[in-house]
Structure formats: structure tokens, C-alpha cells
Amino acid sequence: MRRRLLALVCVSASLLGGCGLLPDSGTERRTVTVWLMQHSASQEFLDRFTEEFEREHPGLDVDIRVQEWTGIGAKVQKALDTDRTDGPDVIEVGNTQVTQYAEGDGLLDLTLESMRDWGRDAWLPGLAEPGRWGSQQYGIPWYAANRVVIYRKDLFREAGVSAPPKTRDDWLDLTEQLDTGGNQGIYLAGQDWYTLAGFIWEEGGELARERDGVWRGTLDSAAALRGMDFYRRLQALGDGPVDADEEHPPQAGVFARGRIAQIVAVPGTAQAIVKENPDLKGELGYFPVPGRTAGRPGAVFTGGSDLVVPANTDAKEGAVEVVAALTGARWNTELARTMNYVPNKAALADAVAEEEGVAAMAAGAARGRATPSTPQWGAVEADNPIKEYMTKVLTGSDPATEAARAARRITEALAFD
Structure with missing residues (x-):
């Protein structure tokens, strides 16, 4: 049918002096190749998005190719470094990976689009901030996930606890109340450094800071030490390995x-818990990690994905249209409902309000953060000094001494190029 229509167009055009695949004729179609990660979206969602997007954009076809996380870094880098053949025009990447791809000029600068049309100021900070390199926006927030407190309602009832805590001090008191009679008030592993990061941010500290283009580890700041001290006090109210x-x-x-009353985890962990112990079905509840003051959840590490556009794309306009659609309110809330994610803007959180765990996650995401926005942060995690620091403190070493040592190691790793 397309060929027949094209022939008719050519015949008509020949009366006016010639025919070809004219850009304004409506007959030339472009394909936008999209790399999305395995399990990020259901096939039903992808099929529906593709069908409706193509109907609303008559000149564009969408070719979605699902990728596995294993080995994706090298695969993305190769796609960014090589000349165009059959490469991607839009890529889903982890929110903390954007800077490593932007550093080599491999990504398209989407600052103007994000400021003019996409509401950049309203994005969740844990997705938006790591999507920037310098003052430019390269990663466009797609979806978020972060830790909450999963608790056993039956153990709360047995301990006479009627409601989740409102503040961090309440949380400590409540957890101590639960840590009796052979129960653990909380299970918190000694090297859960993502949870520690949230406590540090809540105190106003940072894992590392940049000044005059130089990054330095800051675990030895007074604020960061307060965050570690809170972690130590909470972790002691259970038997998690140090x-x-x-x-x-x-x-x-x-x-x-x-018989553990609480853990800090993403809400989806509840599925694995109930699968292993079906007796806990209906007995699991959720609340955001508490903050220092009532009415405001604590800071948390935000994971999730951003969408980027390779600088070498030959379908820039189409790629931008796909990103705009996937990250816009309509499809972003559809994805959140389908996959139990947090939408990319706090104003869209009502879309997941009916799911208790996701609603708790969305409340915390409003104060979400990410790791320092530098391509060298991967070198820190490769030989993570934060984990060793935490174990040292939890086994009785001087916190200030160990924090200074860990901060130096972070500084050294961030200086590596």
C-alpha cells in the first residue's frame, strides 16, 4: 500500500516537474532506534507506546531493542565512539552513568529542550543532577527507585507500636522498643553504604565535593561524621554483619x-520476602526513611534511569521526539503504574499513590540524591573505601581517624584519569 501511495504521489508530482522523496512530501520516513534495558518496561507497555507514538508521528518509526545490563557500559561506549551504521539514537543509561558518557563528547546536549519544554526544574534531583555535566543537561530523567523501610506489622503490634516513626529520633526509640524478646529491631548490614549516604546527606554532608575543578573526599566533615554516628546507633539495634x-x-x-522488624530496601524486595515466607503475605508495611524533622522524609540515594541521545545520531529530531514522549507526563505516569516506579517529577507521584510501597518510595524520592557527578566515581566504587571505613567504625575504631583515611582514598581515586 505504501508503494502504491508513493507511486500516486510521484505521478502527481511529475505534472509539476518531477518526483523524489521530498522532505516535505510526507513520504519519507525515519527510524529511531532505541536501546532500553531488560526489565525496565513490560513488553505490553513498549508495544502500546510504539503503536501510539508512530500514529501520532506519521514520519517516524520506532525500533526498540532491549539490552542486558551485563556488559552494557562497553557496548554503549562503542556505540558512541563509532561512525553511524545501525547504532542507537536513544539510550537508557543508569542515572549515575551519564557523566562518563558525556565526558568524551559522546552525548547530545539537551539543555535547551529540557529548560524550554520539559520542565527541568521540576525533575527529581536524584535523576536530574547526575544527568548534568558542567552546566549542560545530557541525561533526561525517566524513572526512579529508592530505599524505604519495610516492616513487619505483626511485630509492630506485638511491641505495642501503632504507627511508623515521624523523625529519626523516633525511629531510634521505636527500633529499640522492637529489639526485645528475641526479635531484631532492624537488620542493617554494616557495609550498606547507600543507606549511609542518605544519613550523611540528611546531616548536610557529602561523600565528596568539587572545588575549582578538583574533587575531594569529605567523609571526615563534621556533618558526615554525624551521619555515620546515626548509622552506628541504628545498626546496633539488630544483628546485621558488620x-x-x-x-x-x-x-x-x-x-x-x-523475627526481624525492619529492613531498609526498595519496596520490590517484599516480593522476594513473601515468596520465601508466604506467611508474611499481608503483614508487610512500608514507610519512607525518616528525616530529622517531622513531615519531611530523610534524604536517600536515588537509583533509576535517564535517557540520552548519542551525539552521532543521524535522527536527532526523531530522537528528541521519542525522549520527550517517554519522559513526558502521559507515558511517564503509565510506566510508573505499570512497573511500580517513581515518576520523574514529584508532581506526578499521585499516579502511584494507591500502591503503599511505591507511595512511600515516591515520598522519599522528593529528597533523593545520587553519587558525586564525576566520571571518576566508578573508580571509588571499584575498590570502595566507604565499606571498609564503616566496618572499622562499627568494630570500635576511632571514627575521625578512619573517616580521614577513607576521605584520602576517595580523593586519590577521583584524581585518577
Whole structure:
């Protein structure tokens, strides 16, 4: 049918002096190739988006290719570095990965679009900030996920606890009340540094700071030390291992098998808990990580994804249209409802209000943060001095001394180029 229509157009155009695939004729279609990550969106969502987008954009076809997370960094970098063949025009990347791709001029600067049309000032900071390199916006927030407190309602009832805590001080008191009679008030592994980061940010501290183009570790600041002290006090109200992180062993399994009142995890962890212990179905509740003051959740690490456009794309306009649609209010809220994510703007949080765990996550996401926005941060995590620092403090070493040592190691890693 398309060929027949094209022929008719050519015949008509020949009467006016010639025919071709004229840009304004409406017959030339462009394909936008989109790389999205495995499990980020359901196939039903992707099919529906593709169908409706193509109907609303008659000159564009969307080719969505699902990628696996394993080895994706090298694959994305190769796509950014090579000449155009059949490469992607839009790529989903982890929010903390944007700067490493932007550093080599591999991404399209989307600052003007984000400021003019996409409401950049309203984005969740934990997605927007790591999407910037310098003053330019390269990563456009797509969806977010962050930790909440998952708790056992039955153990709360047994301890006479009728409501979640309103502040961090309340949280400590409540957890101590729960830590009796053979129960653990909380299971918090000693090297859960993402949770620690939230406590540090809540105190006004940072993992590292940039000044005059130079990054330095700042775990030894007074604010960061207060965050570590809160972690120490909370972690002591349970039997979490001091020399391992939350995945060694996986805390979902530990929680499912033991009489543990609370863990800090993403809401989706509840599915694994109930699968292992079906008796807990209906007994799990959620609340945002408490902050220092009532009525405001605590700062948390925000994970999630941004969408980027390679600088070498040959379908810039189409790529921008796809990004605008996927990150716009309509499809962003559809994705959040479908996948139990947090939408990219706090104003869209009502879309997930009916899901208790996701609603708690969305409340915390409003104060979400991400790791320092520098391509070298990956070198810090590769040989993570924060984990060793936490274990040292939890086993009785002087916090100030260990914080200074860890801060120096972070500074050294960030200076590596």
C-alpha cells in the first residue's frame, strides 16, 4: 500500500516537474532506534507506546531493542565512539552513568529542550543532577527507585507500636522498643553504604565535593561524621554483619527467615520476602526513611534511569521526539503504574499513590540524591573505601581517624584519569 501511495504521489508530482522523496512530501520516513534495558518496561507497555507514538508521528518509526545490563557500559561506549551504521539514537543509561558518557563528547546536549519544554526544574534531583555535566543537561530523567523501610506489622503490634516513626529520633526509640524478646529491631548490614549516604546527606554532608575543578573526599566533615554516628546507633539495634553489605547474604532471605522488624530496601524486595515466607503475605508495611524533622522524609540515594541521545545520531529530531514522549507526563505516569516506579517529577507521584510501597518510595524520592557527578566515581566504587571505613567504625575504631583515611582514598581515586 505504501508503494502504491508513493507511486500516486510521484505521478502527481511529475505534472509539476518531477518526483523524489521530498522532505516535505510526507513520504519519507525515519527510524529511531532505541536501546532500553531488560526489565525496565513490560513488553505490553513498549508495544502500546510504539503503536501510539508512530500514529501520532506519521514520519517516524520506532525500533526498540532491549539490552542486558551485563556488559552494557562497553557496548554503549562503542556505540558512541563509532561512525553511524545501525547504532542507537536513544539510550537508557543508569542515572549515575551519564557523566562518563558525556565526558568524551559522546552525548547530545539537551539543555535547551529540557529548560524550554520539559520542565527541568521540576525533575527529581536524584535523576536530574547526575544527568548534568558542567552546566549542560545530557541525561533526561525517566524513572526512579529508592530505599524505604519495610516492616513487619505483626511485630509492630506485638511491641505495642501503632504507627511508623515521624523523625529519626523516633525511629531510634521505636527500633529499640522492637529489639526485645528475641526479635531484631532492624537488620542493617554494616557495609550498606547507600543507606549511609542518605544519613550523611540528611546531616548536610557529602561523600565528596568539587572545588575549582578538583574533587575531594569529605567523609571526615563534621556533618558526615554525624551521619555515620546515626548509622552506628541504628545498626546496633539488630544483628546485621558488620563486615558485609546487604547482599551478602541477601537481606530479603534473612528477613523472611527471622523475627526481624525492619529492613531498609526498595519496596520490590517484599516480593522476594513473601515468596520465601508466604506467611508474611499481608503483614508487610512500608514507610519512607525518616528525616530529622517531622513531615519531611530523610534524604536517600536515588537509583533509576535517564535517557540520552548519542551525539552521532543521524535522527536527532526523531530522537528528541521519542525522549520527550517517554519522559513526558502521559507515558511517564503509565510506566510508573505499570512497573511500580517513581515518576520523574514529584508532581506526578499521585499516579502511584494507591500502591503503599511505591507511595512511600515516591515520598522519599522528593529528597533523593545520587553519587558525586564525576566520571571518576566508578573508580571509588571499584575498590570502595566507604565499606571498609564503616566496618572499622562499627568494630570500635576511632571514627575521625578512619573517616580521614577513607576521605584520602576517595580523593586519590577521583584524581585518577
